[in-house]
Amino acid sequence: MSAPPTTRGEPITSKRQMIEYIAQGSKPREQWRIGTEHEKFGFNQRDLRPLPYEGPAGVKALLKGLTRFGWKPIEEDGNAIALTLGKCNITLEPGGQFELSGAPLESIHETCRETCTHLNQVREVCDELGLGMLGMGFQPKWKREDVSWMPKGRYKIMRDQMKRKGKLGLDMMLRTCTVQVNLDYGSEADMVKKMRVGLALQPVATALFADSPFTEGKPNGFQSFRSHVWTDTDPDRCGTLPFAFEEGFGFERYVDYMLDVPMYFVYRDGRYIDAAGQSFRDFLQGRLPALPGEIPGMGDFMDHLTTAFPEVRLKRFLEMRGADSGPWDRICALPALWVGLLYDDQALDAAWDLVKNWSAEDRDAMRADAPKIALDAKVKGRSLREVAREMVALSRAGLSRRKRLDSTGQDESHFLNALTEIIDSGKTPAQLKLDAYHGPWKGSVDPIFREYAYWKGPVPAE
Template sequence: MARDVSDTTPIGARSELVEWIASGEKPRETWRLGTEHEKVPFYKADSTPVPYEGGRGIRALLEGMQERTGWAPIIEDDHPIGLADEEGGGAISLEPGGQFELSGAPLATLHDTARETAQHLADAKAVGDRLGIAFLTLGMSPLWTRGETPVMPKARYGIMTNYMPKVGTLGLDMMYRTSTVQVNMDYASEADMVKKLRVSLALQPIATAIFANSPFTDGKPNGYLSMRSNIWLDTDRDRTGMMAFAFEDGFGYERYVDWALDVPMYFVKRDSTYHDVAGASFHDLFAGKLAQLPGERATRSDWANHVSTLFPEVRLKRYLEMRGADVGNLEHIVALSAFWTGILYDEAALDGAWELVKNWSAEEREQLRADVPTLALKATIAGRTVQDIARDALALSRAGLARRACLDEAGRDETRHLAYAEEIVDSGRTAAERLLERYHGAWGGSVLPAFKEYVF
């Protein structure tokens, strides 16, 4: 979840909301990528969840990470709820069920991303080892029930927890039991944003398939290869999905703003207080007519925080956020960033990707999105398998990364970071399918071995 911001500048007109998004435009030479990943912590001794409080809890983990990294604590109601690298731009935050998230700094190359992620994982392991804590490399908590899952002390999560059952049946599972990896990408102009958004929306189910890694719930197979992706289908239809309107003529910043304005709010933050306005209209706050806060008018903070509570498959803020993939191991995390960087940051690859998806109808895209959580690489669209399309998309990405020609200290370009995804697509076997093979074979019908074998 995004870190809430503070900017009390009043919003006077709808055009300012459009300008806020447009202010994210950056020239190509300053484009960066920011990789985020979540991971479920557990006690190594007995594979049980880690509560917030206690000498070996999440709070102690955060305090240990603060001591090790020197990052500044983020405090809410006297509780440390995250850390901020005020020089580099990265942050550590807590998801509702204790999932430990790194929001990576904006970095120039995938080599930088790999180093950053590896360093974070080494730090988390060193601190976790002292506390008897380790972290799963799965896209969903495989064993504990929702009731057994701890709750983090963040006010916005309390508001969301109350609201989620009103708008879907699986929102609480999304909040408390799933883990994702995402990459944030820049755009140069409105036209560049539109092209990238359309390509990445259409290809998001392809990424979901390649990186499917959440086949277990409550200690047994759940019938999906990406249960995390399936959960999003019944979380909150007002703020999720494939955004068919993004493919309509005339789409741009204004159309996205209009959609965002129509999505019900969760909260309004004033000073350190979160006011529960779940279900209320941002239009009313904009006009100073919000029943729960009479006379209050929208600020830039309110807009930034509201946009951070929208969860489409690709989210537009002042950058584009790819939201389709389950988390996995280090190579999995960096491969997701590599996949999108090669496609979106090379003009020829972006053009090639558009050729791949431009004739798909809205209905076909929606059907693919619905099929992929179960079928992954075996799903089809427009007469082709996802495996075939993924192979084409990876080839475009590889060519794009090769043209970027960003070399590491050993003289290797960024294409090496695609190897993990390429092996999955070439074999036709996702990480989830390999997990299920282990479950039905060597693990003897138990998920407990995952707590030893699928750990960062």
């Protein structure tokens, strides 16, 4: 979750200011960067329980331990709720999920080094505290009531509003983890094309990265239950944005969408004011019940942009949001997949050719089926496994053409190998865990915390 802006910014007196704010995200190609975010579940090695905030083996202690590496705490009401170092942030999701929001970097090589540095730092502190970290899309063992809420004001407002909306919003907040990549666009037209390709192919990414087949210790009937959770969280702020495929879509249409997304809060003087369900359009007119007579600043609009959760989210960059979290190599694979497709013109054109004839009904069917049957879902008679193979091949070629080489002369395309293995085997990470659950694990999910914790497998030196 994003931190609040440090300033309210200029007063907003017209819709044009919000359109121009997003439009200013357009950058020349040489300034395009890659920002990767990933979340993970912390657990106590002794009993596998989720981490509380307080206590000698809690999230607060973990945050304090990481300050030895130069991280600076960000506090709210006297509680450390985030860390910052340069252009990186470590933040807490509502249930204590530990998130690295990476710096905007030039290559996947840098992204993977950043990820490995972070994991090794976290490992050092976790080893001292008796903690572990697990990358999956959904908490496999524990109930909602077993998960502690983090002391952040916006989460209390969101929690109360979630209870009024879909049935799974609290699960989204407390029990899900994702990996996503934030990418730039060069112009409005470039944004539109990337948004459409990203939205259309997001279910394929969901299928490839599917890794959340258990709820409270039992199979839940899904391969990506995390993805399914978003379909019953809050229909006012989630979804596949069908209007993005309509003629005339651009920055203004997205701003119109955001103006119709109900608000959660307004941030003033270090505290969150509950504005749940209220209208940003009313705010623009000085008629917001939470702050009568006051009009928003640009910082309020920036905050509001973070409260919509579509499959691809537009800010001053595009966020690809369809994947379950996973081990370090899939954290590197997710940005590689989208960079290869969206940062190379030839690959982007080919990806658009792949999806442009899919109807809204086709996209909706993929979105509904991918969480359940993953690569076996179909579009236009083709399995998502076939589509994924083509998608990864286009991305691999795009990454090769980018020619971003590491010190050994390798380009970025090898980061896709983890996805090629999934496609070739036909088995998602979720299916592999289900096979183990019905086989050597003998109906228990506890082995996940031993066999899939980050530092039970290889984490390269940075």
